[in-house]
Amino acid sequence: xxxxxxTDDVAHVARLARLELxxxxxxLYTEQLAGILAHADDVASLDTAGVPATAHPLPLQxxxxxxxxxxxxxxxxxxxxxxxxxDRRFRVxxxxxxxx
Amino acid sequence: xxxxxxxxxVGLEVHAELATxxxxxxxxxxxxxxxxxxxxxxxxxxxxxxxxxxxRSAVEFAAxxxxxxxxxxxxxxxxxxxxxxxxxxxxxQVSQYDLPINADGxxxxxxxxxxxxxxxxxxxxTGKTTHMGGGGRIxxxxxxxxxxxxxxxxxxxxxxxxxxxxxxxxxxYATELRAILAATGVSDAKMEEGSMRVDANVSMHKPxxxxxxxxxxxxxxxxxxxxxxxxxxxxxxxxxxxxxxRIVQETRHWDEDAGRTRPGRSKEQAEDYRYFQxxxxxxxxxxxxxxxxxxxxxxMLPAARRTRLxxxxxxxxxxxxxxxxxxxxxxxxxxxxGGDPGRLLVHASNNLSAGAGELSARPFAELSKLEATGAxxxxxxxxxLAELVTAGGDPAAIAATRGFEAMGDDALAAAVDxxxxxxxxxxxxxxxxxxxxTGFFVGLVMKTTKGKADGxxxxxxxxxxxxx
Numbered sequence: 334x335x336x337x338x339x340t341d342d343v344a345h346v347a348r349l350a351r352l353e354l355x356x357x358x359x360x361l362y363t364e365q366l367a368g369i370l371a372h373a374d375d376v377a378s379l380d381t382a383g384v385p386a387t388a389h390p391l392p393l394q395x396x397x398x399x400x401x402x403x404x405x406x407x408x409x410x411x412x413x414x415x416x417x418x419x420d421r422r423f424r425v426x427x428x429x430x431x432x433x
Numbered sequence: 434x435x436x437x438x439x440x441x442x443v444g445l446e447v448h449a450e451l452a453t454x455x456x457x458x459x460x461x462x463x464x465x466x467x468x469x470x471x472x473x474x475x476x477x478x479x480x481x482x483x484x485x486x487x488x489r490s491a492v493e494f495a496a497x498x499x500x501x502x503x504x505x506x507x508x509x510x511x512x513x514x515x516x517x518x519x520x521x522x523x524x525x526q527v528s529q530y531d532l533p534i535n536a537d538g539x540x541x542x543x544x545x546x547x548x549x550x551x552x553x554x555x556x557x558x559t560g561k562t563t564h565m566g567g568g569g570r571i572x573x574x575x576x577x578x579x580x581x582x583x584x585x586x587x588x589x590x591x592x593x594x595x596x597x598x599x600x601x602x603x604x605x606y607a608t609e610l611r612a613i614l615a616a617t618g619v620s621d622a623k624m625e626e627g628s629m630r631v632d633a634n635v636s637m638h639k640p641x642x643x644x645x646x647x648x649x650x651x652x653x654x655x656x657x658x659x660x661x662x663x664x665x666x667x668x669x670x671x672x673x674x675x676x677x678x679r680i681v682q683e684t685r686h687w688d689e690d691a692g693r694t695r696p697g698r699s700k701e702q703a704e705d706y707r708y709f710q711x712x713x714x715x716x717x718x719x720x721x722x723x724x725x726x727x728x729x730x731x732x733m734l735p736a737a738r739r740t741r742l743x744x745x746x747x748x749x750x751x752x753x754x755x756x757x758x759x760x761x762x763x764x765x766x767x768x769x770x771g772g773d774p775g776r777l778l779v780h781a782s783n784n785l786s787a788g789a790g791e792l793s794a795r796p797f798a799e800l801s802k803l804e805a806t807g808a809x810x811x812x813x814x815x816x817x818l819a820e821l822v823t824a825g826g827d828p829a830a831i832a833a834t835r836g837f838e839a840m841g842d843d844a845l846a847a848a849v850d851x852x853x854x855x856x857x858x859x860x861x862x863x864x865x866x867x868x869x870x871t872g873f874f875v876g877l878v879m880k881t882t883k884g885k886a887d888g889x890x891x892x893x894x895x896x897x898x899x900x901x
Contacts, residue, residue, distance in 0.1 A: 349705055351517060388510045388532075393715045400453050400490035403460030408470050411478065419565075421469045422578035425519040427564070 337370045439637045443597035449620040450628040451494045457587035458485030469580035477585035479523030491587040494619045499535030502550045508718035509534040511711040520559035528556035530708045542605045549594030560584035600663040612735040635666045646680040652687045662687040746774040751782030758787040772798030773805040791825035800828040810887040813837045840885045849894045852877040864899045
């Protein structure tokens, strides 16, 4: 069977997740992820023709709350947890590129 | 370069903030313009261990909009859209992906053309970032400040099919969608406040050939900007194509002051959001009973309201504006109370703003009757109307207080004759058929009667005198 996942795939996903991996880690995680995908193949080989698709492991839907305002938390407390604050807002490094 | 050889194709993505009391997944207030970072909690800040719970009203508003757009309202699930950008503290945005709440609808425009709606799904808004240093430009900014009040505010994203063929049609689509959002109460849909945001996917191709590569235009803050940006983009793309270059698929930002688009997101950042199902939220599947109650609460839509008003007033020029301002019910009630339809429509489109203040249907009807019978001139009626809007009251009493007595026929005739006598030379020109001097005589009569004369009556008298 052709490799389901390559070190290039893992390097790409790692970059998207902002993870810095060594070459050894890349090889290790590629092997481990290949094992996970192989297990998924095993599951996919089962005959599920008569089984309805489920969107969630819990047999629940329409878990809702009423549209009623509840108190927010204290701003000073929130901002105290931030590494940098300016003018009542979170201060973050400049980021090149645009928000989606 | 000739645009005539090319066909424009546009699809629009419209984000509208829902008019709920609270955010989509937590009880923080959904409120514009509050002190920064005061409407925040562990859920919308993405603190570990917090869990989202879906807002029932957000589902109802989304379904209501879906019904207004003739969509199928269907069972849906939420996904995480993963990206690193400080406008979302969680590093993902909860949205809907392959199973949106609304799918496959249509929007009919006033000119009768129909634009397909691919989907209208629920998602959460992001926080507001302000770029500091470098003149506020993102690429030159030294750092950014973030306010999370908007993070988690419920949105619907309405995605049209690429059915739009002219800049004017794109503008008509945005205008009609805005009217529907406002009329259904789903959103206040204010483009200038950002509660309705329009992105345009624009491409050019030669008729008979496949669609061209598209660019996504963002930062369109008005319907006017939308039209300008599409026109600019048409020329830019055709210029490139005719010089043998290729269009790069990219996001471009509209610069209103410069009147041009500029490339946005950096090239290296390929779009790869790794959508996966949000494990903390279960599917939402409104049952028939719930959907029926949402449908029962659906107000009349703008298209039907325009037709209804035009049928009563006979006018269709001002009808759209009056419906957009929500004044059609007032006009219809005033007509039912015996008011003059034409004059009511003119006042509603020219002299009233949304809300109409203290003005109610009966005095509005009375005012139009006083005007129709000639007891008040158009100018006087406008003054009385302004007072009715600020303080209410009885039009006839207000007119009397202000000394707006009906001008007797004799007094009017005397004023007209005096004006004729004042400038025999101009009068000869008028008699010879030079209607350019009409305004001169009307103005003279207005001056001597202190504005009490009715302009139309003066013109009629002048005509009568010229023929006798």
